[in-house]
Amino acid sequence: MNAGMTEDHIGRWLFQEDGLVPGYLRAVDDTIEEVCFGTPPSDSARSVILPAFVNAHTHIGDAFAHPAPKGTVEDTVGPGGYKHRMLDSAGTVEKIAGMKASIDLMSRTGTGIFADFREEGADGANALHRVLAGRHIRGVVLGRPVSAENVKDEVQDLLRTCDGIAFSAVSDWPLEVLEATSRICRQSGKLFSLHASEVRRERIDDILSLKPDFVVHMTAAAEEDLVECARAGVPVVVCPTSNAFFNLYPDIPRLLDLGVTVALGTDNAMICRPDMLSEMRAAYALSRRFGGISAMDAISLATLSGRKVLNAEGQITTEMSVSDDLVAVDVEGEDPLLGLVSAAATAGVSAVAHRGKLRRPTLG
Numbered sequence: 001m002n003a004g005m006t007e008d009h010i011g012r013w014l015f016q017e018d019g020l021v022p023g024y025l026r027a028v029d030d031t032i033e034e035v036c037f038g039t040p041p042s043d044s045a046r047s048v049i050l051p052a053f054v055n056a057h058t059h060i061g062d063a064f065a066h067p068a069p070k071g072t073v074e075d076t077v078g079p080g081g082y083k084h085r086m087l088d089s090a091g092t093v094e095k096i097a098g099m100k101a102s103i104d105l106m107s108r109t110g111t112g113i114f115a116d117f118r119e120e121g122a123d124g125a126n127a128l129h130r131v132l133a134g135r136h137i138r139g140v141v142l143g144r145p146v147s148a149e150n151v152k153d154e155v156q157d158l159l160r161t162c163d164g165i166a167f168s169a170v171s172d173w174p175l176e177v178l179e180a181t182s183r184i185c186r187q188s189g190k191l192f193s194l195h196a197s198e199v200r201r202e203r204i205d206d207i208l209s210l211k212p213d214f215v216v217h218m219t220a221a222a223e224e225d226l227v228e229c230a231r232a233g234v235p236v237v238v239c240p241t242s243n244a245f246f247n248l249y250p251d252i253p254r255l256l257d258l259g260v261t262v263a264l265g266t267d268n269a270m271i272c273r274p275d276m277l278s279e280m281r282a283a284y285a286l287s288r289r290f291g292g293i294s295a296m297d298a299i300s301l302a303t304l305s306g307r308k309v310l311n312a313e314g315q316i317t318t319e320m321s322v323s324d325d326l327v328a329v330d331v332e333g334e335d336p337l338l339g340l341v342s343a344a345a346t347a348g349v350s351a352v353a354h355r356g357k358l359r360r361p362t363l364g
């Protein structure tokens with residue numbers, strides 16, 4: 001190390017698929033030189049090093065409309081409801097400012113990847129692509145056609161720039177339109193997804209016949225629907241904070257018992273800010289009504305499971321090396337896993353790393 005350079009040690013534990021192991025990051029002038037296994041030097045900050053969070057379901061296009069007033073799902077996000085009235089009346093500048101603020105928040109709070117259900121057709125998708133240009137965070141953009149007319153052309157057009165297509169719900173579109181879109185996505189190696197059984201139970205056979213890469217919610221699903229998802233190997237993304245706003249609760253313990261891959265998302269940014277440390281705490285706390293999940297499970301939901309769900313292209317790894325996206329979270333208490341899911345505040349995100357460069361966010 002040359003004179004004038006400062007060496008820094010960050011973390012006491014590294015998060016691995018089967019638990020925490022002693023370890024830390026060795027950085028020189030904010031460049032990570034090494035992910036070290038073993039006992040950290042005594043000056044190393046009391047934090048856990050995690051793979052960057054994956055926010056597996058967002059709609060950051062409605063961030064400008066935060067905070068949404070209290071209401072039912074239909075009043076708030078349904079056709080003609082608050083969200084769509086706001087989207088119709090707002091200007092592009094306002095919408096883009098909301099998206100930028102959401103992406104900045106995600107970057108500061110340790111999210112490395114997010115998957116957005118982007119409404120408003122090609123215009124909506126292109127606006128998000130423009131906001132993402134030159135930023136560190138990886139945005140998985142799932143576009144949505146605006147009408148059932150000429151849907152194939154519109155889907156082909158969206159897939160030129162998007163990572164896939166995502167629909168509102170199986171009941172909102174003719175099944176043949178959804179089937180045709182799913183087929184095009186599969187043939188193009190792109191993702192296909194949709195919301196499922198959020199407020200009302202929808203026909204699981206119809207949903208699974210579309211071979212979705214994942215479904216979102218399943219809060220109103222029956223037990224046998226969850227079994228069918230497990231059997232079909234279809235992951236479920238749950239959004240505990242957004243669901244609780246509508247008095248809905250995903251049965252995460254049951255999904256995990258059945259062997260379903262479950263990942264976490266923050267859903268509409270007008271309802272819930274895209275902060276994954278908060279979402280992880282919500283998943284842990286709100287699951288208690290169904291018997292609870294372990295701290296380890298909650299952390300996996302927010303990190304590794306999201307990578308599995310979005311891994312259709314095989315480009316998102318679960319490695320932990322100097323070039324991977326990482327987050328350091330300060331923890332208190334005897335048990336660092338419990339510290340992560342209960343005591344750690346968002347301000348506990350002490351460092352985030354992207355391609356070997358360490359940033360220390362100032363959190364407001």
Ligand SMILES: [Zn+2]
Nearest residue numbers: 117195267268
């Ligand atoms: Zn959603």
